[in-house]
Amino acid sequence: MSSKEAITNWASKDGQFRRQQSKFRNAVSNEQGSRFPVEKDRYHLYVSYACPWAHRTLIVRALKGLEEIIPVSVVHYEMLEKGWRFVEEGETVNGATKDHLYGLSHLRDLYFKADKEYDQRFTVPVLWDKKQETIVNNESSEIMRLFNSAFDELLDGEQKKLNLLPEALLKDIDEINAWVYDGINNGVYKTGFATTQDAYESNLIALFDALNRVETLLAESKGAYLLGDQLTEADIRLYVTIVRFDPVYVQHFKCNLGNIRHNYPHINKWLKNLYWNNPAFKTTTEFEHIKKHYNLSHKQISPYSLYVLGPLPHVEPEDDGEVILKIGNVTLNNLNPAGEGNDKRHVLKHQEPSA
Incomplete structure (x- = not known):
């Protein structure tokens, strides 16, 4: 090379x-x-x-x-x-x-x-x-x-029975994969690694246009997943970008027209369901690796190798309870506005980036 x-x-x-x-x-x-x-x-x-x-x-x-x-x-x-x-x-x-x-x-x-x-x-x-x-x-x-x-x-x-590519849904899966790849999976990279303003803005707009499309798809879905009540390959391919979006891509790749937790309620609900209810998703999601990799490795974007602490929690609790974060002697309340009025409380004490 x-x-x-x-x-x-x-x-x-x-x-x-x-x-x-x-x-x-x-x-x-x-x-x-x-x-x-x-x-x-x-x-x-x-x-x-x-x-x-x-x-x-x-x-x-x-x-x-x-x-x-x-x-x-x-x-x-x-x-x-x-x-x-x-x-x-x-x-x-x-x-x-x-x-x-x-x-x-x-x-x-x-x-x-x-x-x-x-x-x-x-x-x-x-x-x-x-x-x-x-x-x-x-x-x-x-x-x-x-x-x-x-x-x-x-x-x-x-x-053995689990099939993430059921024949009846294969055409829809392939179609979703194509535009999710271009606009979202690769879209965050096209935005973050752009070196001209025109390239950055055109890719950023395309990224959020694709996120809007996902939000509509999930709002109209008859089940918990992109294509109804069956988990498919399309959900997995989308998840790996969405779970990194708020913790990394919003700040590191300047994908900051909005975020998942505050601007995309249906995507956020879908994300929380996968992360909290399916061990295959949560156990393979290592936020320490995710947050440190981008900021320590991409010197042209982060020359001082500083990685951000927030947002915390990395994935909001599924029950929408109140989230309280303690960092040193600082306490932050109501990090999850949707939890207002809910008697469940989640107290987080910051350590190294983790789930």
């Missing part, structure tokens, strides 16, 4: 952010001639808790009960010139791990192990084949779909 293509250079000459296309696009299958057959403990997943693209693969992995079938290594939240790194000997970072397979110091070394001539960004997630010692896939949308069904023969019960 040349100096002109350094991992921390994000925008093109016109000020617009353009995302790199993933290089490794293989499938896991038992079809005849498959290079990567279905096997337990053959594959290993490399992720970052900070990264929304990796996060969505973790959610599907948890929903499908693949934890014992596909182990995971988690990088440090800090990503500098050499890309994602693993924790060092004696270093403790909640949730982060060493490289369980090879003891590598950086994720880039795994890419070079798969391809000595690799010259693109060293992204997560990475699905790795331990037998052939190569990357199967590093495209998160495809890994999600592999996890949804490719390993079903190794599962039983409800997890």
Whole structure:
């Protein structure tokens, strides 16, 4: 990777952010001639808790009960010139791990192990084949779909039955995914990494137009999810951006025309339901990694590496009770205006960023 293509250079000459296309696009299958057959403990997943693209693969992995079938290594939240790194000997970072397979110091070394001539960004997630010692896939949308069904023969019960891509809803899922990706998932990055005012404003407006569209979709939904009463892939792909929106994107990426908790009641209700009622969402959401990564890694945006404390709580309580925050000798009341008149109280004492 040349100096002109350094991992921390994000925008093109016109000020617009353009995302790199993933290089490794293989499938896991038992079809005849498959290079990567279905096997337990053959594959290993490399992720970052900070990264929304990796996060969505973790959610599907948890929903499908693949934890014992596909182990995971988690990088440090800090990503500098050499890309994602693993924790060092004696270093403790909640949730982060060493490289369980090879003891590598950086994720880039795994890419070079798969391809000595690799010259693109060293992204997560990475699905790795331990037998052939190569990357199967590093495209998160495809890994999600592999996890949804490719390993079903190794599962039983409800997890095997769970299908995040029901045939009857597949067309709608794909349509939602397309505009949510462009306007929201990638939209926050196009806004935050813009280097001209025109690029920033055009992407910001498109982002909030897409959020308005989601708000309407949820307001008209006949159930708790985007497409009614069934959780689908579309909910997962949207969640990983929305759960980061108020804590990070509003301030760090200047996506500040509004926020989720105060301006989008239906999205906020949907978010709270997923976070508080489905362990696959809450247990894979690590706010320390999320808040520190963006502000410590993006030096061109945050040169002094300061990460904000608020807003707290990161996800509001589902019951809309009154929220009281204590920081040192300062107490802040009524952080959740919707909780006024509700006799339930949530007292938060600030420590490091956490759920």
